[in-house]
Amino acid sequence: MGRAPCCSKVGLHKGPWTPKEDALLTKYIQAHGEGQWKSLPKRAGLLRCGKSCRLRWMNYLRPDIKRGNITTEEDDLIIRMHSLLGNRWSLIAGRLPGRTDNEIKNYWNTHLCKKLKNQGSIDKSSSDAEQEPASANKKKKKNKKKDKKKGTNAEPPKTQVYLPKPIRVKALSLPRTDSTNSASGSTSQEKQESPGTTKEVTNMLCEVGNVGENDGFGFFGEDHDLVNRLDVEYCQSYFATDHGTLDNLYEEYLQLLNMDHSQYDLESFAESLLE
């Protein structure tokens, strides 16, 4: 069955938003709050689809949006987080207050990817297919346009290479301790119990996701977990038969919670999970 379009496309505005539309949307959301995007346009008196309204609000109209250039600190953080998380822009944006995923994505594609390429930081073999920014394809695109204009569709068919798609990160449905507890308070109690059950592993992984929430490099907030369900399931099955390894892992985890965290700590910890 084909997927129904997100909204009726007939009679709806597209393209740039007018100040009047912005005002209507802002006024409505200020009065009624976010959400219900599907029905929002109608109720707000907008001839836009809900997705468009949501995007406009999230990327432009939200009062907490930070305007202006990306600072060097933010720049550095984006680079480090991208090296760790890949193109998970919403996750990265979640750690940069006032910045949107769209903004970061654009910034990456236009500035950082190029910059890193110049520095040779991005592996050439992977960068061409995976990291090349959309803007870098503009030339190709424009040439394509030209070719089309000239009527020369001589471009050979591309061989598509399907890279493993990052799994969408979602908050786990399992019960969790809050981030403040996880960073310090909850450890003593857990230490008393022998962490061996799959549920305990799951909770551990959840909490690892919150490591650093209070340390200035906490990019795994309570709304964004690094560990997704598949990871958890994998780890559950992996550790289910080896409690000795799990004890070591738990100790390492506790150490991580108590030290000054950096991405390298987390990376080595993550690597240890996969060894």
Add this chain to the structure above:
DNA sequence: AATTCCTCCAACCGCGGAGAC
């Protein structure tokens, strides 16, 4: 001055997950 090229970013598109029914 006119044209072409390039950069940047707002907005669109399609997909997949989650939850409701």
Add this chain to the structure above:
DNA sequence: TGTCTCCGCGGTTGGAGGAAT
């Protein structure tokens, strides 16, 4: 259990505006 709807995400596009020729 299967289907549908809503929501959120990442990839991509279109066009404005500046730079280069």
